Amino acid sequence: MFFTIDPGNGVPIYEQLVRQVKFAVAEGTLKSGQLIPSSRLLAQQLAINPNTINRAWQRLQSEGVLILIRGRGLAVTDSASSICAEARQSLIEQRLTNVLTEALQSGLDQAEIMQMVSRLFQKLTPNIVTPSSDDVNSTPQLRPGHYLAES
Amino acid sequence: MFFTIDPGNGVPIYEQLVRQVKFAVAEGTLKSGQLIPSSRLLAQQLAINPNTINRAWQRLQSEGVLILIRGRGLAVTDSASSICAEARQSLIEQRLTNVLTEALQSGLDQAEIMQMVSRLFQKLTPNIVTPSSDDVNSTPQLRPGHYLAES
Amino acid sequence: MFFTIDPGNGVPIYEQLVRQVKFAVAEGTLKSGQLIPSSRLLAQQLAINPNTINRAWQRLQSEGVLILIRGRGLAVTDSASSICAEARQSLIEQRLTNVLTEALQSGLDQAEIMQMVSRLFQKLTPNIVTPSSDDVNSTPQLRPGHYLAES
Amino acid sequence: MFFTIDPGNGVPIYEQLVRQVKFAVAEGTLKSGQLIPSSRLLAQQLAINPNTINRAWQRLQSEGVLILIRGRGLAVTDSASSICAEARQSLIEQRLTNVLTEALQSGLDQAEIMQMVSRLFQKLTPNIVTPSSDDVNSTPQLRPGHYLAES
DNA sequence: GTGGTCTAGACCACA
């Protein structure tokens, strides 16, 4: 499947998994009825503790995103799509609010902050207009090892 | 003095103190040579353990923001101003980068994110020019109980 | 592992630990990726409080020498080697500078000081080539009870 | 008189005073019978607490360097010269031993350390052969504010 | 099992 994990970036591993599933569902990459990988299999692939994955999958079950189908595994629920879209929205909003609040409290004003945001976007989004063929896989914001870095 | 603490908001208390000092120095509220409150006094005022404050003050010493003057207390160093201005800049940038990166990875595009940022700013910074009468007391970013909230 | 502590020699215990880790990394004894002993284990072995060890390990984290791998422990970072080599160099230079400066200010001249240094080296490094039989067990610099003594 | 103090350099102020007196006696700058400044006067000049000076003067009395002459003040004893010469010797030796020991334990070898010592001497001792007249007062090791720096 | 945070309190050096 498509999970990338960065232990030691501050965000708990199980949390990283939860977010990635939610984002995939919100985007439509993961659709209702689809099965997600078993904890044992995924644990092997990612070389992490199966307990950690169980924790993530259980969280997603308790939030109604996944449902256990006996003998088959965990599947994406019908309501997952709307749940995840909403979750994504509120998660991002929450985090943005926190950062903007802190930026304001640090003494920066709105104009300065907006300027920083614009500048950072330029760094984060590869030039869409003229992508050279070598460029295809080099979107810096996807660099594994920094996925979801928070600190 | 001017410290506000929110235990239980995820950010360690000592970390909250460290940031507030740095921001105050970056802003110019705290100036070179000034003594910061003694751990015992501040501990009493904030109703927390002096050790917690010591931890913050020591962090600031190790970063060159404060210097110990034996028998007198801790003073802001000469180099603190530039250190803190830089620290503030990189702290905010780092956090903004993380959130924007995550927002992009969640499937939102730059336009959508910018829209969220603008909307959030409207909520965070009450329009000072034409404050509606309902607005008077609702500056959310100053609510102490959520200062520096991160989770 | 290989830590030796001398409480009561003036140098704080946590400081002794910090230096020993840095020196071990600088020498290459501790390599990138290696886990250092857990605070609880080491606390037992050295018969000191785990908090004291935590303090040392945290200092090393804040300096980029160690990194937390959640649930596993603390590992030596990739950049630790260069950081520690540099730290060792500047630490020793700083201390040498202070002592030499003070020696000069005490009224001794360079020749006298150099003579002292040579004489002390003879005492500290037993002649390995032709060890006299009395010498066998008298390598003073390895006496644990004075490791890192400073006062 | 001739005292320079650096609060906040790690070495206690009273200790700085003790050393300066001892070194002055060892050098012959301060001679038997000479009176040293009263704590009240010196405290004013140095802008420090009189208690701190008393502590230094008392230490020197207890070591036989100073003696109280009622109604006149504190005078350098007859035996001070030999006491201080010896004290200077052992103080410097002790400190040198500590630093050299630590340098060896850090993994550096004798040759490397000797090289550092030589290099540092070049930085510390102004060129004696051709002192230009402007140079007279610029011996870097005397820079106040760094006198006796230890950390 | 691993650290991280916090409290409570002792003891010390220094001014």
Next chain:
DNA sequence: GTGGTCTAGACCACA
């Protein structure tokens, strides 16, 4: 009065 160090122990998140 000021911090600095250390102990003892609680509670938590994470793997």
